[in-house]
Amino acid sequence: MDVVLDGVNKIYPGGQHAVHDLRLRIEDGELFVLLGPSGCGKSTVLRMIAGLEELTSGDLWLGGSVANGLSPRDRNVAMVFQNGALYPHRSVRGNMMFPLEITRGDPDEARSKVRELARALGLDSMLDRLPGTLSGGQRQRVAMGRALIREPALFLMDEPLSSLDAGLRAELRVEIAALVRATGATTVYVTHDQVEAMTMADRIAVLREGVLEDVGTPEQIYHDPATVFVAAFLSSPPINLLRATAWAVQDQGVVLDMGSQHLTLPWDDPRASALISHHGAPVTIGVRADALTQATSEPTGQELIGHVRTLEFHGHEWLAYAEAGIPSVDPAEFTQRPIQPPTPVQPSRIRALFGRSTPEPEPEPERTGHHRRTDLIFRITTGPRPARGDDVRLAVDLERLLVFDSKGRRVDPVAR
Ligand SMILES: Nc1ncnc2c1ncn2[C@@H]1O[C@H](COP(=O)(O)OP(=O)(O)O)[C@@H](O)[C@H]1O
Ligand SMILES: [Mg+2]
Structure with a gap:
């Protein structure tokens, strides 16, 4: 069953505008993940799809027809919550069987269905146990089994793993993805965990403050994020976000001026033309x-210089933190209801950069009230490792450089 949200808004009675003009198409059979920080409106969206919450405006389409007024039980959906509540006095079998008892199907058929699903969920040895005797992960499997037993056309899961410990989460997310793919049900899975989203999803929608920031496959969202927020949210270790001013320079390209350092996008780079209007x-x-590597060859002018402050061992790699004197950007600066103060333009700056006049004193960086990080994080997997206190020259993989405008959107539009 495909799901379409067409200009959906949700304003709660208190006035909280939880979902803003949301437009999404979830394809039939897709494992679709709604990702975003706590409070961004994920559960609200899921509950509107389930019919547990009314839409304030807009339309919800389920399987090709408008479903705004449909009661939950007429939607052929099943839902699993964070703490999949089970009937405490019913066994695992009794819990999983329950939805079939209500519909009064053939009891023998129901029993064999429960056995089959219990096997798929790794619960076949505990069918007679009560929920109180199960671990958190096992209880969550039973809740899933109970939801899936009716073979819903649409399966909704609201942070089903968030109350489990890390090891179990990693194990279960693999199983859940395999299981829901095997059932063929369209699945909408809500999480605030970027790793869960990246590893499980066919496609991800990133929500923030009730607004859709980006939607695409995990690869698209990671390599080609639409906004600063998405780039930062889906990044571990944190992406380096550097504050710069763009200057279009004849015969050179667009210079990204970070104060004491700069990089140049040559004119044959499509991002350079996109940046002309941001001069x-x-x-x-x-x-x-991982787009920064220690330069060993002759300087190309497309490097950043840093002074190594810290090195961290992560087993499969080292992470280095280098002081680079470049002001960093906090992704929280770019809210959806923008109040970004424009930075005053200094035309003399470009002359200063190319030494055609005496450089002016550095302007005071604008104060945003956020902690300023001036470190460049880079990854070391092979080759020599710098020591703390070393100066390093870092070659920038310009192909992977992302440039965002003053509203935090990509300057080169993202095509999906
Ligand atoms: N029943 C409600 N009444 C009023 N505000 C609500 C209600 N449910 C959620 N909200 C608010 O709507 C916003 C989105 O909430 P929610 O959908 O639960 O976010 P998430 O699931 O992403 O954490 C939050 O600001 C939350 O406080
Ligand atoms: Mg929630």
Whole structure:
């Protein structure tokens, strides 16, 4: 069953505008993940799809017809919550059987269905146990079994793993993804965990403050994020977000001026043309830790210089933190109801950059009230490792450089 949200808004009675003009199409059979920080409206969206919450405006389409007024039981949906509540006095079998008892199907058929599903969920040895004797992970499997036994056309899961410990979460997310794919049911899975979203989803929608920031496959969202927020949310270690000013320079390209350092996008780079209209304007540069590598060859001018402050051992890699004197950007600066103060433009800056006049004193960075990090995080997997206190020259993989405008949106539009 496909699901379409067409201009959906939810304003709670208290006035909380929890979902803003949401437009999404979830394809039949898709494992679709709604991702975002706590309070961004994920549960509200899920509950509107389930029919547990009314839409304030807009339309919800289920399987090709408008479903706004349909009661939950007429929607052929099943839902699993964070603490999949079970009937405490019913056995595992009794809990899983319950939805079939209500519909009064053939009891023998129901029993064999329970056995089959219990096997798929790894519960076949505990069918006679009571929920109180099960672990959290096992209880969550039973809740899933109870939801899936009716073979819903649409399966909704609201942070089903968030109350479990990390090891179990990692194990269960693999099983859940395999199981729901095997049933063929369209699944909408809500989580605030980027790893869960990336590893499980066919496609991910990223929500923030009730607004859709981006939607795409995990690869699209990771490599080609639409906004600063998405780039930062789906990044571990944190993406380097550097504050710069874009200057279009004849014969060179667009210079991304970070004060004491700069990078240049040559004119044959499509991002350079996209940046012409941002001449003199503040931009944010996003560079992931693995797009920076210690330069060993001759300087190309497309490097960043840093002073190593800390090294962290992560088993499969080292992470290095280098002081680079570049102001960093906090993704929280870009709210959906923007109040971003424009940075004053200094045309003389471009002359200063190329030494055609005496450089002016550095302008005071604008104060946003956020903690300023001036470290560049980079990853070391092979080769020599710098020591703390070393100066390093980091080659920037320009292909992977992300440039965002003053509203936190990509300057080169993202095509999906
Ligand atoms: N029943 C409600 N009445 C009023 N406000 C609500 C209600 N449920 C949720 N909200 C508010 O709507 C916003 C989105 O909540 P929710 O959908 O639960 O977010 P999430 O699931 O992403 O954590 C939050 O600001 C929350 O406080
Ligand atoms: Mg929630």
